[in-house]
Amino acid sequence: MAAAKKPSRGIRPPTPYLLLIPSTIFILALFAWPAVRGMLTSVENPGGGFGWENVRRMAADPSFWPAVRNTLLLIVIVIPLQFALAITMALLLRARPRLSGFYFYAWAVPLAVSDLAAGLVWLSIFADQGYLxxxxxxxxxxxxxxxxxxxxxxxxxxxxxxxxxxxxxxxxVFIILVGGLSVIPKEYDEAAQVFGATLWQRLRHVTLPLLRPSIQVALILRTILAFQAFAVAQALTGRNFPLLIGETYQWYSVRQNPQVASAVAMVILAVSMFTAAVYLRALRRPGVTGEAR
Incomplete structure (x- = not known):
């Protein structure tokens, strides 16, 4: 009896690689090339050639280090408070109280308000002749x-x-966490209640571990956007409360120096990428390391 012929493997169709081409072009055109161009601009000397003159001018500017301090303070204070509020609101909404649909839209409304409009709203409250x-x-x-x-x-x-x-x-953050909670089966939380777990124990050992992917995405997005918080602070305080992103505007538009503006932008990019890498590592799911268990 003749041995059965093995099916020939043939050549793999290039379809998966073809599908990656649009996203690759998009990333190269809208992120990789601007980032490379910004790096080159940040080290271009006014007289020609490359060097660290722009970085030295940036660091010597009297507003730079206050801007670094204010930006880091804003992130350290705002991010934890936002996550505490967002998780609380998302858990309250998950409990399905009366008028839960109204609460959802009321809490989501600020997402549709522009940064500058939000700054002007709060300026009317905190101004010398404001509502407060x-x-x-x-x-x-x-x-x-x-x-x-x-x-x-x-x-x-x-x-x-x-x-x-x-x-x-x-x-x-609230919208992202609501989406994450919606895919967590309620049976896990109910089972923990049956075994006598308290609210804090259920939150710590059941809800938050299952919510880790959504928290990871929200942390990365919110931190990157916090580095870009400019219009709110500009509307409220002007130059009295400098931020890093505001310094890029000052150097580029007011002082007409794109080289130093690019140097400040590279600082923001580097810190944002470092922070994102820390989040990805700290919130990595146990076992997702590529090692055999």
Missing amino acids: NSLLHDLGISDSGYEWLSYQHPATMLMAVVIAELWRATSL
């Missing part, structure tokens, strides 16, 4: 009001920017 000082005057707490946005009060300037950013951008 008017309320304090009407309650008899303060006759002359308080200069919340004065350069003499950096703490209240930071507070105003933090509150405005919380109102404007928490909805983004």
Whole structure:
């Protein structure tokens, strides 16, 4: 009896690679090439050639290090608060209270508001003749009001920017976490309740581990966008509260120096990529390392 012939493997069709071509072109055109061009521009000397003159000018600028400090402060304060609020709102919505549909749309509305519009809204509240000082005057707490946005009060300037950013951008984290919670079966949480787990134990050992992919995405997006927070702080404080992204605008548009502006932009890019790598490593699922178990 003749042995059965083995099917010939033949040549693999190139379809999977062809499908990758559009996304590859998109990444190269809209990310890789601008990033390379920005790196080259940041080290171009005004007289020709390449060097570190632009980096030295950037670091010597009196607004640069305050901008670094303010940007890091904003991220360290805003990101944890946003995640605490977003997780709380998402869990409340998952419990299906009355008017849950209204709550969802009310909490998601700031997502449709532009950065500048949000800054102007909160400017009307924190301005010297704004709604907050008017309320304090009407309650008899303060006759002359308080200069919340004065350069003499950096703490209240930071507070105003933090509150405005919380109102404007928490909805983004909220939407991502709601999507993540919607695919987690409720049976896991119910089983934990049957075995006597408290709310905190269920949140720590059941909900948050299953929500890790959504938290990872939200953290990366929100941190990158926090580095780009410009319009809100600009509308509220102007140059009294400098941020890194605002320094790129100042160098490029006001001082007409694209080389130093590119150097500041490269700092933002480097820190953003480093932060994203830390998030990806810290929130990596156990066992996803490529090693045999």
